[in-house]
Amino acid sequence: PRIRTNSVIIQPISSSQSECRKQLAGPTGKCFHLYPKERQLPAKIRPRIVESDITSTVLFLKRMEIAGLGHCHFIDRPDPGGLMQALEELDYLAALDNDGNLSEMGIIMSEFPLEPQMAKTVLASCEFDCVNEVVIIAAMLTAPSCFLVPAVEQK
Missing domain, CATH: 1.20.120.1080 (Four Helix Bundle (Hemerythrin (Met), subunit A))
Known part of the structure; x- marks a missing residue:
């Protein structure tokens, strides 16, 4: 049976979002990406x-x-x-x-x-x-x- 509820699914950001956040920090700011190098971020996420x-x-x-x-x-x-x-x-x-x-x-x-x-x-x-x-x-x-x-x- 359907329960008619909504939920928020936590998902990783995409590599393009990661790059955008890095650029928002600017030349004087710092951006730390806290995920292992072995883990590949998706190129894009679904709209x-x-x-x-x-x-x-x-x-x-x-x-x-x-x-x-x-x-x-x-x-x-x-x-x-x-x-x-x-x-x-x-x-x-x-x-x-x-x-x-x-x-x-x-x-x-x-x-x-x-x-x-x-x-x-x-x-x-x-x-x-x-x-x-x-x-x-x-x-x-x-x-x-x-x-x-x-x-x-x-x-």
């Missing part, structure tokens, strides 16, 4: 659109009435499995009708500056009379941290 959740992007494109998402000219083409997963997620959230077009719920969800899952949660909170609580939770989850980390004193 983020292939690895990440594109549900919000698909909802936005549907709202813009861009048909045929599989035929769109992306700079980096998303993984077909990821595209299907995004469509399944939108269908699960009742954002799509039986024809694959945006439902009324999907149109309303697309107006929120939130992930589709969070927008659906906020909308569902109206039914259960807990809007204040859910909006507070949504704000806490989407806003950057309000805590400042003090700089370490150097001696």
Whole structure:
């Protein structure tokens, strides 16, 4: 069974990213690469659109009435499995009708500056009379941290 969760996969950087970080240090800076010489870094890594959740992007494109998402000219083409997963997620959230077009719920969800899952949660909170609580939770989850980390004193 599918559990509908996302995870971040930790992976090594590519050799081009390593070189870019070295150049960012500049002529006076230092860059230390902490990996064994025997370990070869991949020349390139896969684009983020292939690895990440594109549900919000698909909802936005549907709202813009861009048909045929599989035929769109992306700079980096998303993984077909990821595209299907995004469509399944939108269908699960009742954002799509039986024809694959945006439902009324999907149109309303697309107006929120939130992930589709969070927008659906906020909308569902109206039914259960807990809007204040859910909006507070949504704000806490989407806003950057309000805590400042003090700089370490150097001696």
